[in-house]
Amino acid sequence: MLKVEHLTKVYPNGVVALDDVSFTVSEKEFLAIIGLSGSGKSTLLRCINRLVEPTSGKIEWYGKNIVGMNSGELRKIRRQIGMIFQQFNLVKRASVLTNVLSGRLGYVSPRISLPGIWPKEEKERAARALHRMGLDDKAKSRADTLSGGQQQRVGIARALMQEPKLILADEPVASLDPVLAHSILRHLEELNRDEGITIMCSLHFLDLVHRYANRVLALKDGRILFDGPPRDIDHARFKEIYGEEAEDVRATFVDAPSQ
Amino acid sequence: MPPSPRPPAPRLIRLTLVTLAIVTVYVVSLRETEIDLPALATGFPNGITLVRDFLTPDVAVRETANSSVGLDFPVPCGSAPEEEVPESGPRIIPSDPCGEVGATIIVEGVGLGAGADVSLWWILQGISDQRLRAARVTTDSEGYFQTTVEIRPIVATKEGKASKLTAEITSEVGVLRPSPALLETVDAAILTVFMALIATSMAAIFAVPLSFLAAANITRHGGFGSAIYYVTRAYLNITRTFEPLVLATIFGLWVGFGAFAGVLALAVFTVGSLGKLYSEAVESIDPGPVEAVRATGAGPVETIFYAVIPQVIPQFTSFSVYHWDINVRISTIIGFVGGGGIGFLLNQRLRTFSYHKAGTAILAIVLVVSLLDFFSAAVRKRAT
Numbered sequence: 001m002l003k004v005e006h007l008t009k010v011y012p013n014g015v016v017a018l019d020d021v022s023f024t025v026s027e028k029e030f031l032a033i034i035g036l037s038g039s040g041k042s043t044l045l046r047c048i049n050r051l052v053e054p055t056s057g058k059i060e061w062y063g064k065n066i067v068g069m070n071s072g073e074l075r076k077i078r079r080q081i082g083m084i085f086q087q088f089n090l091v092k093r094a095s096v097l098t099n100v101l102s103g104r105l106g107y108v109s110p111r112i113s114l115p116g117i118w119p120k121e122e123k124e125r126a127a128r129a130l131h132r133m134g135l136d137d138k139a140k141s142r143a144d145t146l147s148g149g150q151q152q153r154v155g156i157a158r159a160l161m162q163e164p165k166l167i168l169a170d171e172p173v174a175s176l177d178p179v180l181a182h183s184i185l186r187h188l189e190e191l192n193r194d195e196g197i198t199i200m201c202s203l204h205f206l207d208l209v210h211r212y213a214n215r216v217l218a219l220k221d222g223r224i225l226f227d228g229p230p231r232d233i234d235h236a237r238f239k240e241i242y243g244e245e246a247e248d249v250r251a252t253f254v255d256a257p258s259q
Numbered sequence: 260m261p262p263s264p265r266p267p268a269p270r271l272i273r274l275t276l277v278t279l280a281i282v283t284v285y286v287v288s289l290r291e292t293e294i295d296l297p298a299l300a301t302g303f304p305n306g307i308t309l310v311r312d313f314l315t316p317d318v319a320v321r322e323t324a325n326s327s328v329g330l331d332f333p334v335p336c337g338s339a340p341e342e343e344v345p346e347s348g349p350r351i352i353p354s355d356p357c358g359e360v361g362a363t364i365i366v367e368g369v370g371l372g373a374g375a376d377v378s379l380w381w382i383l384q385g386i387s388d389q390r391l392r393a394a395r396v397t398t399d400s401e402g403y404f405q406t407t408v409e410i411r412p413i414v415a416t417k418e419g420k421a422s423k424l425t426a427e428i429t430s431e432v433g434v435l436r437p438s439p440a441l442l443e444t445v446d447a448a449i450l451t452v453f454m455a456l457i458a459t460s461m462a463a464i465f466a467v468p469l470s471f472l473a474a475a476n477i478t479r480h481g482g483f484g485s486a487i488y489y490v491t492r493a494y495l496n497i498t499r500t501f502e503p504l505v506l507a508t509i510f511g512l513w514v515g516f517g518a519f520a521g522v523l524a525l526a527v528f529t530v531g532s533l534g535k536l537y538s539e540a541v542e543s544i545d546p547g548p549v550e551a552v553r554a555t556g557a558g559p560v561e562t563i564f565y566a567v568i569p570q571v572i573p574q575f576t577s578f579s580v581y582h583w584d585i586n587v588r589i590s591t592i593i594g595f596v597g598g599g600g601i602g603f604l605l606n607q608r609l610r611t612f613s614y615h616k617a618g619t620a621i622l623a624i625v626l627v628v629s630l631l632d633f634f635s636a637a638v639r640k641r642a643t
């Protein structure tokens with residue numbers, strides 16, 4: 001479904017965040033992206049829906065190159081790709097329902113969305129998404145009154161409104177405690193398994209990668225260092241990805257394999 | 260030791276020149292501003308009187324009733340019949356029943372009502388309708404007064420008719436009512452508050468869209484966007500520097516002096532000022548939700564409606580109320596140049612030397628300004 005070829009991103013300040021990155025993603029994959037801070041994980045995810053403009057290379061979505069596409073076409077692609085964020089990125093002062101409905105903006109006409117008169121079917125769709133995330137009673141609450149885990153579930157509900165084929169998740173659990181992290185990732189796993197939604201998710205903890213992903217993409221300094229199943233990340237690869245000083249982390253990972 | 264960058268001689272010359280220039284500027288400014296410290300002392304009584312007038316603003320009146328009592332007072336004695344002082348009721352009692360020219364008598368008043376204004380007149384009986392003021396007093400809480408009156412030659416008996424010493428009494432009756440000056444002031448103060456409100460609202464309608472165009476995070480993408488961004492910013496910066504007073508004069512000549520000219524002047528100035536404040540609020544929003552909404556495939560206008568506006572509403576509200584507060588102050592000043600409202604009234608009253616009424620206007624300005632200040636502070640506190 002997604003084919004990335006020779007993707008390069010150089011920021012205006014000269015930082016090469018992605019350097020000739022190529023890979024393909026098939027439907028129904030759960031792809032984890034790992035790498036040290038600054039290795040280019042966020043940049044890669046953001047290039048795919050062009051929140052960040054790629055400098056060069058190709059990103060093909062079902063055979064259509066997203067790079068260089070005009071904004072009208074891009075919006076049609078974007079609405080098929082949901083995105084969730086480390087900081088949840090909800091509109092804090094708006095209600096949960098409004099936040100969820102905003103996931104539908106790529107589909108409905110401005111005549112409906114600007115005055116905010118959402119038709120019944122869209123409200124029902126939002127109610128279903130909230131129900132699915134276990135947030136039935138929160139629709140009317142202001143987003144910033146929710147806990148972190150609840151806010152991230154609202155973020156997923158917003159993405160679900162897009163009826164996405166792919167969900168990009170940029171460190172979705174980095175701001176949450178381990179219990180909530182598993183709950184969020186289980187939701188993504190469920191969507192991947194039951195709805196066939198492809199997941200591309202950057203993660204910091206290898207135990208989470210082993211537990212949820214069926215493929216890993218490791219980045220270092222904007223290049224792909226490893227692309228394969230999680231079990232293939234052996235000791236040498238680990239050191240290559242995370243550096244020599246990461247020995248201790250590796251130890252915990254060995255001691256606590258899968259949960 | 261680092262080498263000195265300049266030889267010492269030119270530096271000395273430069274220093275001398277700069278010192279000279281500074282001294283010249285100060286000498287000229289002191290002369291031109293005509294600083295006259297003695298005037299502070301010599302004018303002090305005037306200042307005190309004015310402040311006292313201001314501090315006793317004309318705010319309330321009572322109904323008044325007028326009455327008079329009097330009696331014939333022959334000058335010199337024997338030139339005409341003397342008149343008996345009545346035993347009771349409101350009356351005046353001279354110390355002597357008659358008198359000689361040049362003498363001084365004491366006049367008492369009894370039963371005239373408490374706190375009444377009393378004017379003592381000589382009604383010159385011989386010459387028709389002529390009267391001479393003898394004294395002006397206020398009665399005490401028992402309705403009593405005492406004053407001295409000089410017997411001037413003009414009050415002498417003519418053609419056998421004595422002049423009549425008369426007290427004209429003006430006493431307040433009934434309840435305290437707002438004075439006409441107060442009512443007029445309240446009207447003008449309300450007009451000022453509404454002028455500021457209308458001007459601020461009109462300006463806000465234009466400032467909101469302009470502020471989005473002048474926000475770097477919304478508009479400054481690509482060449483066309485940057486052009487719009489810079490043009491809008493320039494427009495806001497220019498209108499912001501317009502002096503409302505000058506604008507009011509221009510609009511006064513254009514549409515006629517009055518409230519409308521004042522509102523236009525305020526509105527033009529406020530568009531720039533509010534637009535700038537709003538655009539800074541837009542620029543300081545959390546970019547996360549904007550990114551998230553853009554990622555759903557929303558267009559630019561939808562993104563503004565769903566991700567930007569909810570974030571800036573509290574600040575927009577507090578800036579608007581704050582500017583309403585500022586505009587009440589400015590419109591007071593604009594009133595002075597004919598912009599209508601309370602400032603206009605104050606100017607009018609000062610020019611006609613009605614200082615008590617001017618005091619009423621000043622009181623109203625102080626009240627309105629502090630009320631709005633309080634209100635806008637409260638709104639801002641709640642909004643954040």
Ligand SMILES: Nc1ncnc2c1ncn2[C@@H]1O[C@H](COP(=O)(O)OP(=O)(O)OP(=O)(O)O)[C@@H](O)[C@H]1O
Nearest residue numbers: 011012013015017036037038039040041042043044
């Ligand atoms: N807007 C930007 N302008 C300039 N440089 C940037 C920008 N965003 C990221 N970078 C740089 O690009 C490189 C890759 O950043 P990126 O955010 O993609 O890394 P990351 O793997 O997501 O890191 P983290 O784990 O800290 O989120 C870093 O060196 C970063 O400093």
Ligand SMILES: [Mg+2]
Nearest residue numbers: 041042043170
């Ligand atoms: Mg990142």
